[in-house]
Amino acid sequence: MLAFNLAGGEMDPIAGLRRWFARLPSWVRVAVGVLTIALGVVITFRPTTSLGVLALLIGAGLVLTGVLELTGGGEVEPGARPPRWRGLLAGVWIAAGAFVLAWPGLTVRVLALVVGIALILNGVASGLAAFRRGITADARVASGAFGVAGVAFGVLALAWPDITLLVVAVVFGARLIMSGVGVVWVSLRPRERRDATAADETDAAPRPRTWRRWARTVAAVLALVPAGVAASVSLSISSASPVVDDFYAAPRTVPDEPGELIRAAPFTRGVPDDAIGWRILYTTTNLDGHPAISSGIVVVPREGEGDWPVIDWAHGTTGVAQHCAPSLSPEPFESGALFVLPEVIANGWALVATDYIGLGTAGPHPYLIGEPTGHAVLDAVRAARQLDEARLGEQTVVWGHSQGGGAALWTGVLADEYAPDVPLDGVAALAPAADLAGLAGDLPSLTGGSLVMSFVIAAYAQVYEDVTYREYVRPGAEVTVREMATRCFADPATLVSVLALMGLSRDPDILASDPTSGPLGARLAANTPPADVAVPLLIGQGAADRLILRETQDAYVDGLCAAGRQVDYRVYEGRDHVPLVQPDSPLIPELLEWTRSRLAGDPVEPGCVRSGP
Numbered sequence: 001m002l003a004f005n006l007a008g009g010e011m012d013p014i015a016g017l018r019r020w021f022a023r024l025p026s027w028v029r030v031a032v033g034v035l036t037i038a039l040g041v042v043i044t045f046r047p048t049t050s051l052g053v054l055a056l057l058i059g060a061g062l063v064l065t066g067v068l069e070l071t072g073g074g075e076v077e078p079g080a081r082p083p084r085w086r087g088l089l090a091g092v093w094i095a096a097g098a099f100v101l102a103w104p105g106l107t108v109r110v111l112a113l114v115v116g117i118a119l120i121l122n123g124v125a126s127g128l129a130a131f132r133r134g135i136t137a138d139a140r141v142a143s144g145a146f147g148v149a150g151v152a153f154g155v156l157a158l159a160w161p162d163i164t165l166l167v168v169a170v171v172f173g174a175r176l177i178m179s180g181v182g183v184v185w186v187s188l189r190p191r192e193r194r195d196a197t198a199a200d201e202t203d204a205a206p207r208p209r210t211w212r213r214w215a216r217t218v219a220a221v222l223a224l225v226p227a228g229v230a231a232s233v234s235l236s237i238s239s240a241s242p243v244v245d246d247f248y249a250a251p252r253t254v255p256d257e258p259g260e261l262i263r264a265a266p267f268t269r270g271v272p273d274d275a276i277g278w279r280i281l282y283t284t285t286n287l288d289g290h291p292a293i294s295s296g297i298v299v300v301p302r303e304g305e306g307d308w309p310v311i312d313w314a315h316g317t318t319g320v321a322q323h324c325a326p327s328l329s330p331e332p333f334e335s336g337a338l339f340v341l342p343e344v345i346a347n348g349w350a351l352v353a354t355d356y357i358g359l360g361t362a363g364p365h366p367y368l369i370g371e372p373t374g375h376a377v378l379d380a381v382r383a384a385r386q387l388d389e390a391r392l393g394e395q396t397v398v399w400g401h402s403q404g405g406g407a408a409l410w411t412g413v414l415a416d417e418y419a420p421d422v423p424l425d426g427v428a429a430l431a432p433a434a435d436l437a438g439l440a441g442d443l444p445s446l447t448g449g450s451l452v453m454s455f456v457i458a459a460y461a462q463v464y465e466d467v468t469y470r471e472y473v474r475p476g477a478e479v480t481v482r483e484m485a486t487r488c489f490a491d492p493a494t495l496v497s498v499l500a501l502m503g504l505s506r507d508p509d510i511l512a513s514d515p516t517s518g519p520l521g522a523r524l525a526a527n528t529p530p531a532d533v534a535v536p537l538l539i540g541q542g543a544a545d546r547l548i549l550r551e552t553q554d555a556y557v558d559g560l561c562a563a564g565r566q567v568d569y570r571v572y573e574g575r576d577h578v579p580l581v582q583p584d585s586p587l588i589p590e591l592l593e594w595t596r597s598r599l600a601g602d603p604v605e606p607g608c609v610r611s612g613p
Contacts, residue, residue: 033183036064040176055100055111061176062097062118066090068179092121112479116157123150242328242488247281248360250293258285258375259382259419267297270332275299275345278390279327282383284357285375285418287366287463294376295360297327298384299341300350306391308350309599310384313338314377314404314411315353316578319488320367320455325360326353329488337401337581340588347592350392354380356407367459368403368433370527374410378419397595398427401581402548405432405539412533426536426598428591431548431580436524438552440515446547450510451484457520458485466519470512477510528556531563536604538568538594540587542575543613561608568594568604571612 043057069090096118100111127147130140251262262281271277277299286292300308315336318324329335333353344351354376358365366372377398385392400408412427433439440456443449458481460467473481515521537560541553550571557569572580572587580587597604 030184033180036068036176036180036183038180039064040173040180043173043176058111058115059097059100061173062093062100062115064097065176065179066093066095066097068183069093089122089125092118092125112157116154119150119154119157121154123147123152123154126150242323242325242330244323244325244328244360247279248293248295248322248325250362254291254293255283256291258283258291259379261383261386262293264298264387267299267327267332269330270334270341271299272342272345274302275341276302276389278387280380280383280387281361282379284379285372286357287369287372292357292372292376293361294354294357294379295325295327296352296354296376296380296384297332298350298352298387298390299345300390300392301345301348304348307393308348308391309393309395309397310350310352310381311344311595312377312381312396312398312411313351313353314373314398314400314407315355316400316402316404317367317452317455317489318359319485320358320363320365320459321486321488322358322360322363322365324365324488325355327355327360335489336404337578339582340592343583343588343592347596349595350384350390352380352384352392364462365459366463367455368406368436368524368527369459369463370406370410370529371414373407374414375418377407377411378415378422381422382419394423395425395599396422397425397598399430399591399595400428400432401430402577403433405429406434406436406529408432409434409529409533409537412535412537413529416534424535425601426538426595427533428538428540428594430540430587430591431542431545431553431577432529432539432556433548434529435552435556436528437516437521438555439548440521440524442549442552443515444511446549448547450481451489452547453510453515454481454484456515456524457481460520460523464519464523467523471518472513472515472520473510474512481510531560531565533565536568536598537566538570538591540580540591541569541571541612542577542580543571543573544575545577545580547577557608557610565608566604566606567608569608569610571610573613 039057039061043061067090070087096114100114124147126143130144130147135143247263247265255262260283262283264278264280267277267279277297279295279297281293281295284292284294300306313336315326315338318326318329318335326332326336333339333341336353338351338353341351355361356365356376357363357372377400381392381396384390398408398411400406400411406429408427408429409432412424415422415424440453443453443456457467457469457472461469469478469481516524539553539557541548541550543550545553557567560567570587570590572585575585575587579585582588
C-alpha cells in the first residue's frame with residue numbers, strides 16, 4: 001500500500017495512499033464522493049440546526065477534507081505524484097477535525113477559532129507552495145489564489161465569530177461539495193484505472209489535461225472574488241461604527257441628586273440652521289435606585305425670547321450597545337425616528353432628547369425596562385433647564401416612538417411621584433412597545449423579530465440575574481445573538497449577524513423556549529406600562545405595522561379603557577412602523593395640533609376615544 005521513491009529508496013506514504021485509493025473499485029470511490037457532497041450540502045443549508053450537530057458535521061467534514069487531501073480529492077489524476085506539502089495540509093485538516101470530534105461540547109466561538117486557524121494554515125501552506133520549483137504557471141497561480149482566499153476567509157472567521165456559520169456554509173461546505181464532485185468525476189472516467197495501473201508500473205504520473213489544470217486555476221482565482229469582497233466589507237463595516245468619546249465618561253464623583261447637569265457641549269450635527277444645540281451629560285436613577293449617568297441632546301430655536309415649551313423626546317430602538325446613542329449617530333434624530341425636528345423648532349418649541357442609560361454612557365442599557373428609562377426621560381428635562389442659554393420653559397409634552405413609545409408611557413406613570421418638578425401637559429406614545437409579553441410572543445414570527453429579540457434578551461440578561469441565555473436561546477444561535485447585541489440597529493455590521501442567523505437557514509428561530517414563560521415572561525409583564533398615566537394621552541398606531549402589531553396594540557388600549565383611563569387612540573390606514581412617524585404621515589399634523597392644544601390647556605374628550613380603521 002505504500003510507495004517507494006525509486007531515486008532514493010525512501011517510502012512515500014502520501015503517494016502510496018493515492019495509489020491505494022486509485023485501486024479501489026469505482027463504486028467505492030463514487031460512494032466517497034457522494035458522501036462528501038451530501039455532507040457539504042448539509043453544512044451549507046443547515047448551519048444552525050444545533051451546536052452539537054453542527055460540531056459533529058464540521059468535525060467530520062474537517063477529517064474528510066484531510067483524507068481527500070491525502071488521496072487526491074478529485075483535483076488531480078488518481079495516479080499522479082502529489083507534492084509533499086499536501087501531506088502537511090492533510091494533517092492540519094485531520095487534526096482540527098479530531099479536536100472538534102473529541103470535544104463536541106465546544107462553543108461556536110471555539111468552533112470559529114478552530115475553523116479559522118485551519119483555514120489560515122491551509123492558506124499559508126497553499127501560498128508557500130506557489131513558490132516551489134518545477135511547477136507549471138497555472139499550478140503556481142492556483143496555489144497562490146487558494147492560499148490568499150484561505151487566509152482571507154480564516155481571518156474573517158476569527159474577526160466575526162457570529163459569521164463563522166456563514167463562512168463554514170459558503171467556504172467549507174462548498175469546498176466539500178466541489179471535492180466530492182471531483183472524486184465522482186474522476187472515478188467514473190474509464191481511463192483512470194488504466195492510468196493508475198500505468199503509474200504503478202512506471203512510477204510516472206499521467207499528466208492532467210491542460211483544460212483540467214486551468215479549470216482548477218480559474219476556480220482558485222474565482223475564490224479570490226468572495227474573499228476580496230468579504231475582506232473589504234469587513235474593513236468598511238469595522239470603521240463605520242460610532243466611537244464613544246470622553247464626553248460620555250462619568251466623573252470621579254457622581255452626584256447623588258438625579259437630574260444634575262454634569263457637562264454640556266455645543267452640538268450641531270443634524271440641528272437646523274434656525275436652531276442651537278447642545279449635548280448634555282446628566283445624572284439619573286437606575287432600576288436599583290442607585291445614581292446613574294445618561295446623555296442626551298437639547299435643541300432650541302435660535303431666535304426668540306425663550307421660555308420654550310419642551311418636547312421631551314424618547315427615541316425608538318437604536319441598539320443596546322454603548323455606541324448606539326443617537327447623539328453619537330451621523331443622523332442623531334432620524335436614527336431614533338424623529339423626522340420632524342424642523343417642525344418642532346418652527347412651532348417655537350425646544351427639544352430635549354435623552355439617549356437613555358447605557359447608550360453613550362456605561363451600561364447596561366435597560367432596553368424595554370420601564371422605570372430607569374422613564375427616569376432618564378424626566379431627568380433630561382431637569383438637566384436641560386440648567387443650561388442658561390437654552391432658556392427652557394415649564395411646560396412639557398412627552399413624545400416617544402416604538403421603544404420610546406413605551407418609555408413615554410412609563411414617563412407618564414412615574415412623573416408625579418418621581419419628578420413633581422417636571423409637570424407634564426400630555427404624553428404621545430407612537431407605535432409604543434407597550435404590551436411587552438404580547439410583543440415577545442409576536443417577534444418570532446415577524447421579519448426582523450430575531451434582531452429585536454436579541455436586544456431584549458441581552459438587556460434583560462444583564463439587568464436581571466434570573467434571565468439567562470441558556471434558558472431562552474438555542475445553543476447554535478447564542479454567539480450570533482450576543483454579537484447582534486453589540487451592534488446598532490442601523491449599523492452595517494448588523495447585516496453580518498442577520499445573514500449568519502437567517503440568510504442560509506430555513507429555520508431562523510433563535511429561541512430555545514417561549515419568551516413569555518418563566519423569568520423572562522414575568523419580567524416582561526412587570527415592565528408593561530400600567531394604566532396609570534394621569535395626563536392626556538395620545539396613542540398612535542399604524543394599521544399595517546409589521547413590528548408592533550395592530551392586534552397587540554388594540555389589546556393594550558382595551559386594558560387602558562377598561563381601567564377607566566382617558567386615551568385618544570388613533571389608527572392610521574396603510575402605515576407601517578417607521579412610516580407612521582415620517583413627515584408625510586397623516587399622524588404628524590395631528591400630533592402637532594394635539595400638542596398645541598395640550599400646551600394651550602384645552603380640555604380633552606374624556607374616556608376612551610378611538611379613530612381610524
